[in-house]
Amino acid sequence: MIRFILFFTPAVIASLFFMKRAGKPTREIVIFLCLALIGFADWISILLNHRFIPTKLIGLIVDFVLFWR
Template identity: 50%
Template structure:
């Protein structure tokens, strides 16, 4: 599980670096970051045998941002 966390943090950092250098909109970066972190928590809950369903949180985020 430690390698998954290290890989995720590395890839997330690279993606954020690329998005910031391309000067993407702040909303787009926030949506990407929130969805990536929700996916991360979903995978951690799978590893820990805990139920977590991020669908409601994703729908609230989409309504809040206006997508």
């Protein structure tokens, strides 16, 4: 589990750096970060043998970010 966390953290930081450098819209960066963190929580719950079902949460976040003005 420690190797997963040590790989995930720099990967997300590098992804955010390259997305910001490429001039991606803020909405796209927010959606990516939310989905990455939900995926991280899901993997941690799998490794800890605790069930976490993020489907409804993902739908709410995507709807909120896409229709937020």
